[in-house]
Amino acid sequence: MRGIGKTFGGVVALDEVGLELRPGRVHCLAGENGSGKSTLIKIVSGVETADTGEIRIDGQLVSKVTPTQALRAGIQVIYQDFSLFPNLSVAENIVLPAAIAARSWVYRAKRLRPDAERIVSELGLRLDLDAEVGGLSVADRQLTAICRALVQDARVIFMDEPTTALTHTEVERLFALVRRLQERGVALVFVSHKLEEVLEVSQDVTVLRSGRLVATGAAEEFDVVSLTEAMTGRAVDSSRNVIEVDDVKEPLLQVEHLSLEGAFTDISFDLRPGEVLGVTGLLGSGRGEIAEALFGVLKADSGQIRLDGARVKPGSIPAAVGAGFGYVPEDRLTQGLFLDRPISDNIIAGSLWSHTRARLFLSGRRITATVSDLFARLRIKAPNVEAPVRSLSGGNAQRVVLAKWLSTHPRVLVLNGPTVGVDVGSKEEILAILRNVARDGKGVIMISDDVPELVSVCHRVLVIRRGRLVAEVIGDDIEPGHIQEVMAA
Template identity: 45%
Template sequence: MPEPLLRLADIGKSFLGVRVLADVDLDVRPGEVHAVVGENGAGKSTLMKIISGVYVPDGGTIELDGAAVSFRSPRDAQRAGIGIIHQEFNLLPERTVAENVFLGHEPVRRGLVDRKAMHERTAALLAAAGETSFDPGVLVGRLGVAQQQVVEIVKALALDARLLIMDEPTAALADHEVELLYALVRRLQERGIGLLYVSHRLTEVFDLSDRITVLKDGRRVTTLATADTTGDQLVKHMVGRELAGYFPPRAVPGDIGAVRLAVHNGANHKLRGVDVQLRAGEILGIGGLQGSGRSALARALFGADPFTAGTVELDGAPVQLRSPRAAIRAGIAYVTEDRKGEGIVAGQSVLDNALLAGRAVFPAWRGRGPRTVKVRELLAAVEVHAAGDDQEIRFLSGGNQQKVVLARWLALGPKILLFDEPTRGIDVGAKSAIHDLVRKLARDGAAVLMISSELPELLGMSDRIVVMRDGAVAGELPAGASEEDVVGLATGALTASEVTA
């Protein structure tokens, strides 16, 4: 067994007297994928920032190749061969791939940037990473998300990184792009590069990692060989308890009522001939690849990108949903997949975010009255953990931010809820709480449409599944459908008649 490339011992860190990390041990070997998991607030991000030189630990030691090191800045860590790939990319879209890769350490010839050498070196790095779909001279802003992630990785390799930290690397990737990332990770392993892989997606953790370290409340709970553990065991270590099944029980036939929302031959610039029915008391799952029309359907129903053809019926009566305001007045709520960009106002308080939709649409909500009391009660009911409702929402974990968004819509008493990736970037414990809440809403009579890229979630939560492909409905599946059927319809490998035969 090779000696560790990186070894941490007794790492501790506090902020304003609050202990964030305590006595954490961790090591990474050359060519190993070492996953780090834990609930939001477990200390994962702080630990990664210490390794990458953003924070200086209060105590403990860091060794690289057996020698003690001390990083006072990210530049120190980079010089030592440590790179970090953040969930949100740090790229300049109006610069070329080569310019991004060598930003700040451009090759120079006769006092000028040697663009030919920069281009050639970038091409060699891309080839080593197995990426040949774009040229070093293309502008980064013209690349897809998965290609931009390759650029981030190649940036680190250009600095001779021997250890790469990958923080939620698939959060923004479509399903088919995840496989490309898997291949790249394995190629990096073959080169002897050690990888620290931080992810909430346990499927990826088990697919890629050799070992798993679990953090909880700033302490290391355990380090396990991936081959010797199970998902249930890992979850128990993470949340400190067994989850009684990952998903709440599905609806039984008597729980599902009449058709609440129906779309007939709906179309716009992204959708064509869509026929969908959503019933009271059910969770209708929407599956498909990224760009298949899943989010376009939710946005059309919410009036953000309205249907330009076809008809929509609400409780059997035709309705025009030409704007989000019209949809909200009709009793429709929409939890967007882009929580940061569209779901919250980062600089505003928890309470102001929870009151946002009501204040925007209903004049009676403006000011501080009984509705403010109701919203505060809802924030407590969905168990938002914050220093107070006057705390800025940007300081909350992703799971708590999502609960604030849910409280915002619950306060309006919607009949129909549209959830687009409701648990993306959220830890296992918070996911379970949101799953329970979504199911309770359906049991109480709401009609729920839920989009998810995570097949276990889609299959575990849905009473029925509609699969989209190329802006149209590819087929419908009953509860208990297989992953193979969903993927087959989503990719076109199967037709609707083949999966229902």
């Protein structure tokens, strides 16, 4: 790809960008959200058409790439949003694109299912091939998308955030497969905000910033610090930074012997005003279910939740919101946002009653005041508050979810994977927002398997294993090596 340019409504998305991929090499494509990475991938896969520049495959100039042409040329993309059919089975999602590329008119399950079984077995995964994708966890949907891309005889594979929801073991399996694909001469492009991972697996690096190519070279020429500075244009401080908490104050939140069969057992902890509490564990440990039980998405079988001393009705989202809970879900795209609605509508979606006159009519003045305040305070990057959320980068979409719940003035804010799929610059800013929320005397519970971000912002870290609270990490023990050791024990 040479001299690639693309504009959307006068906004420059790519400006004279080039990318060269060679057989058997892994290329790291790095950049913050909104840097142009996704646009570049969409152009090479035929989803978008470049305004300027040229694309050559095997040295041959391609005048216009369509999605079907890209598939036939062996170009596969694992998109960040998965792009799966929620109403179809895992097996159907894995093999249907290959059948379409082969111009098959009829789907034959018996003939194509072995292909799905082969790739799942090759990856060493436990996926129910008959399960409907819409009912899968985020991790299993991501694994399904990976299998779909690898089931065909791909020559170029773009992996856009493929490890976001994977455990360490699953990441290692993916990397082992990547190395096997390299041996077969496949060119791979690895896009991830987990910079340690991309540097571990890549041989070449290209960095985009604001739609322009700012750095390119061999991977050994970069480390996490230099790559971060190239992406953001500034030094990013990821050191531990927590505010002081008054231990004398009464607990804001008390969770006592909370249990849900098949998910978690006998979970008890307190949360004090101004405290950021981390909850971590491997996927399937029960950490996400604990968050959903606090917010009433799931109803615990036993135990109590008390907020400001008052018992919260279990299994009721309205009761949780009324008591003072806010919840940022793991999957912001399907659970946290109205993608086609403006930013302003999303921000007030959870606090409509507080923006009415005489509890009858919405007050435009109050709405404008709230939206303008949060739009500026959370530094949401968009042309204006009427821009649809779908047009935002991952980091800015996450800020809109945060703004929605901050508009309700929660006493306790629960966040499940608050920086998943968010670039390193936006991650730093989101963690700063959470510090400010705690500084205002609210409680923050952060569910995450990103150990460095837990170390950066949390006062304490609870470790969940097989549904049980096995350790509370405090003080000098809050460091990456110790937390990872406890998680894996």
